[in-house]
Amino acid sequence: MNLVWQRFTLSSLPLKEYLATSYVHRSLVGLLSSWRQTSILLQWGDAIAAALLSLIYALAPFASSTLVGLLLVACAGFWLLLTLSDEVISTNVSSVTPIHLLVLLYWGVAAIATGLSPVKKAALNDLGTLTLYLLLFTLCARVLRSPRLRSWIIILYLHVSLIVSVYGLQQWFFGATALATWVDPESPLSKTTRVYSYLGNPNLLAGYLLPAVIFSLVAIFAWQSWFKKSLALTMLIVNTACLILTFSRGGWIGLVVAILAVMPLLVYWKSVEMPPFWRTWSLPIVLGGLIGVLVLAVIFIPAFNQRVFSIFADRKDSSNNFRLNVWDAVFEMIRDRPIFGIGPGHNSFNKVYPLYQRPRYTALSAYSIFFEVAVETGFVGLGCFLWLIIVTFNTAFLQIQRLRQLRSVEGFWLIGAIATLLGMLAHGTVDTVWYRPEVNTLWWLIVALIASYWTPLAQNQTNSSHSEPTVN
Numbered sequence: 103m104n105l106v107w108q109r110f111t112l113s114s115l116p117l118k119e120y121l122a123t124s125y126v127h128r129s130l131v132g133l134l135s136s137w138r139q140t141s142i143l144l145q146w147g148d149a150i151a152a153a154l155l156s157l158i159y160a161l162a163p164f165a166s167s168t169l170v171g172l173l174l175v176a177c178a179g180f181w182l183l184l185t186l187s188d189e190v191i192s193t194n195v196s197s198v199t200p201i202h203l204l205v206l207l208y209w210g211v212a213a214i215a216t217g218l219s220p221v222k223k224a225a226l227n228d229l230g231t232l233t234l235y236l237l238l239f240t241l242c243a244r245v246l247r248s249p250r251l252r253s254w255i256i257i258l259y260l261h262v263s264l265i266v267s268v269y270g271l272q273q274w275f276f277g278a279t280a281l282a283t284w285v286d287p288e289s290p291l292s293k294t295t296r297v298y299s300y301l302g303n304p305n306l307l308a309g310y311l312l313p314a315v316i317f318s319l320v321a322i323f324a325w326q327s328w329f330k331k332s333l334a335l336t337m338l339i340v341n342t343a344c345l346i347l348t349f350s351r352g353g354w355i356g357l358v359v360a361i362l363a364v365m366p367l368l369v370y371w372k373s374v375e376m377p378p379f380w381r382t383w384s385l386p387i388v389l390g391g392l393i394g395v396l397v398l399a400v401i402f403i404p405a406f407n408q409r410v411f412s413i414f415a416d417r418k419d420s421s422n423n424f425r426l427n428v429w430d431a432v433f434e435m436i437r438d439r440p441i442f443g444i445g446p447g448h449n450s451f452n453k454v455y456p457l458y459q460r461p462r463y464t465a466l467s468a469y470s471i472f473f474e475v476a477v478e479t480g481f482v483g484l485g486c487f488l489w490l491i492i493v494t495f496n497t498a499f500l501q502i503q504r505l506r507q508l509r510s511v512e513g514f515w516l517i518g519a520i521a522t523l524l525g526m527l528a529h530g531t532v533d534t535v536w537y538r539p540e541v542n543t544l545w546w547l548i549v550a551l552i553a554s555y556w557t558p559l560a561q562n563q564t565n566s567s568h569s570e571p572t573v574n
Contacts, residue, residue: 111496112200113559147184151241152251154180158238159259159547162540163266163300163310170539171234178237184244197244199556201497201549204490205236208479211486212446215479219445221453228447235546242550249512252554255547256317256515263314264337267344270299270307274347294405296349301540308353309535311345313522313544316360320518323368324511349405351413351421352533358396360525365389367517371506425532428465431458432473436480443480448537451477467537471530474537491527494552495520501555516555519548 108114143150158173212232219225246252274297296304318337325331345353369385376384399406417423435444435458444454448466451474455465468474476484498520505513526545530536536545 107496108559111493112203113496113500115200115203117198117200117203117558141187144184144187147180147187148245148248148251151177151180151184152245152248152254155242155245155255156258158543159255160262162543163262167539170543171231174234174238174543177241178234181237181241181244184241197247199243199497199553200493201490201553201556202240202243204486204493205239205549208483208486208490209233209236211442211479211483215442215483216445218442219450220439221445221450224449224453225445225447228445228449232446235542238543239546239550239553242547243553246551246554252515252551256321259544259547260314260318260321260334260337263311263341266299266301266307267311267314267340270297270344270347271340273297273299274344294349295347297344297347299344303535304348305350305352305533306535306538306540308345308348308350308356309526309529309533309538309541310544311341311348312353312356312360312525312529313518313548314341315345315357316364316522316525317515317518319364320368320514324514326511349409350533351409352529352531352535354410355413355532356525356529359528360521361392362389363524364517364521365392367502367520371502371513371517374506424463425469427460427463428469429473431455431460431463431465432468432470432477434458436473436476439480441480441482443476443478443483446478467534469534470532471527471534471536474534491523494523494549497556498552500559501552501557504557505555512555515551519551522548 105114154173154177158170158177161173162170209232212229216222216225216229242255246255274295278295278297280296298304298307301307301310315338318334318341321334322331322338325334342357345357365388366385369388373381373384400410401407412419412422415422417426432455435454444450451467459465468477472484472487475487479486498516502513502516502520505516523545526536526541526548535541
């Protein structure tokens with residue numbers, strides 16, 4: 103059974119041996135290696151790539167989608183240049199992981215869906231956008247192999263998210279004008295301020311801050327000095343408060359799922375240092391305390407109570423009713439094109455959805471990433487996407503076990519990555535802010551973070567003498 107699981111998750115796939123003998127790999131990688139040896143610019147290739155990534159993650163909450171798109175094009179072009187000028191050595195071969203293969207497979211399914219799409223022009227345009235995001239993943243996975251650059255990108259994101267959260271809290275204390283129809287005028291909370299900071303939408307802000315909450319939490323354990331731990335604690339409090347004040351139900355669901363995931367993982371990591379009593383009871387105490395806080399908040403905070411119970415109001419809540427009507431149309435779209443869907447992207451969706459929509463329920467997406475994937479690329483694409491998620495989590499768990507044996511603090515970032523992905527998937531089940539650049543770039547950054555730790559299974563089992571550098 104273990105062998106079947108290893109094969110399904112590609113854990114035992116001999117990638118290094120395959121790529122070393124692959125004609126396509128040998129003919130493309132290293133094509134410009136002789137030029138790179140004489141280029142002063144490319145001697146600093148990874149540092150330049152990190153600078154491009156830094157621009158994306160520093161500007162994403164503040165810049166237009168057009169500017170982020172141009173930066174994605176720059177990242178894709180620079181990744182291609184680096185790949186063509188790489189030397190074919192074991193280090194570069196090992197940088198290709200099972201996650202890379204599933205990303206490539208998903209792109210291939212999306213390309214087939216584009217070819218079979220009833221709106222090929224729109225689908226082709228969106229396939230280009232999807233390609234840019236997937237190439238962002240490959241560049242991130244390459245850069246994040248360096249512990250120093252990995253630490254820099256994480257620290258940058260956490261500081262930018264702190265700026266975003268501080269402005270969100272300012273909106274809460276001083277008021278903010280609703281910029282769109284995400285406040286139901288018939289709701290008891292219609293007068294309640296929903297903060298949106300620089301992102302213009304509270305649901306989008308919640309999706310953007312979710313990784314910040316979890317990574318600031320694990321940073322308390324990963325960062326070594328008390329000053330840095332205090333900074334991480336400040337980030338945790340500010341980011342959590344701002345996310346809660348978005349009053350985004352999807353964001354709250356994602357936050358609860360992420361916290362319920364990160365706590366057992368932290369207890370698992372720390373259990374080797376605990377006395378027997380705490381090894382047994384620490385997890386029930388922590389989870390019980392968290393659930394108790396949530397119950398008290400529901401009981402004694404009216405705004406929180408009303409927002410939480412609206413989740414279960416079915417069609418009596420206008421937001422729920424809107425999503426249910428959109429989903430009814432989406433199910434019909436999936437039924438009519440179940441294998442490869444209508445083609446990737448919101449342009450394809452916008453062309454086809456009006457043919458199925460219920461009167462007065464216009465929508466730009468399926469309001470669920472799983473439904474959206476099924477609509478765009480059919481059940482084949484959905485299966486591939488789920489396979490990618492499973493392989494990503496399996497890779498992360500294997501590397502956590504390896505780093506736990508080495509007692510490397512790098513394992514905390516993997517713990518944060520697992521919890522964050524689970525939270526983002528939970529949020530994405532009822533919303534599609536996942537497709538916005540501010541959130542989608544973070545998703546692929548976190549997937550790349552997991553890929554950057556990958557080691558082949560045989561090496562993972564015997565590599566107890568080498569330790570990941572400590573992040574301070």
